Amino acid sequence: MHGSAEMKNADGTRDMQMPEPHHSTHSHPVQAAAGDMKGMNMHMPEGPALLKAKNQAATANHAFLVKVLSLPDPIPFEKHFGARFAVFDGAHTDRRVPDAAVSVTAGMRHGMQSGFAHGMQYSPKIETKEGIVSITGLSFHMMGTWTLKFDIQQGGKTETAYLDLPCCAE
Ligand SMILES: [Cu+2]
Numbered sequence: 001m002h003g004s005a006e007m008k009n010a011d012g013t014r015d016m017q018m019p020e021p022h023h024s025t026h027s028h029p030v031q032a033a034a035g036d037m038k039g040m041n042m043h044m045p046e047g048p049a050l051l052k053a054k055n056q057a058a059t060a061n062h063a064f065l066v067k068v069l070s071l072p073d074p075i076p077f078e079k080h081f082g083a084r085f086a087v088f089d090g091a092h093t094d095r096r097v098p099d100a101a102v103s104v105t106a107g108m109r110h111g112m113q114s115g116f117a118h119g120m121q122y123s124p125k126i127e128t129k130e131g132i133v134s135i136t137g138l139s140f141h142m143m144g145t146w147t148l149k150f151d152i153q154q155g156g157k158t159e160t161a162y163l164d165l166p167c168c169a170e
Contacts, residue, residue, distance in 0.1 A: 059159030
């Protein structure tokens with residue numbers, strides 16, 4: 001990182017210039033303690049997510065539509081659960097895509113626009129057959145909004161759909 005805030009030490013190494021006065025007794029903002037919980041420098045939800053899970057999610061360019069076939073309601077906290085989805089043609093949403101290749105990842109975004117702030121503590125098992133995606137071994141270990149990311153490939157098209165899920169209840 002190069003910038004005007006840089007200072008060079010006598011031995012040539014660099015320190016980041018800190019704005020606080022050297023003898024301040026209150027140099028750390030209170031919210032820093034909560035944000036550093038579990039080593040994550042980001043917002044921590046304090047309770048269950050209030051959103052209602054949608055029953056479908058389209059891919060970015062609407063080539064595909066992922067429909068929820070089964071999902072526990074509510075989703076259990078820190079317990080393994082399974083879910084099933086079906087991949088449909090985005091232009092003909094009653095037409096399933098039997099030869100879709102699908103990979104799914106689960107994580108929490110914590111406000112990130114792309115990618116996940118963190119994933120699950122387990123690897124789920126995913127099987128796709130005739131456009132039906134069966135996932136077992138999902139487990140959400142933090143209250144808040146989780147997201148399933150479906151990467152779908154078929155007929156020369158590769159598109160991604162995101163489905164937000166609320167976590168959780170006992
Ligand atoms: Cu989280």
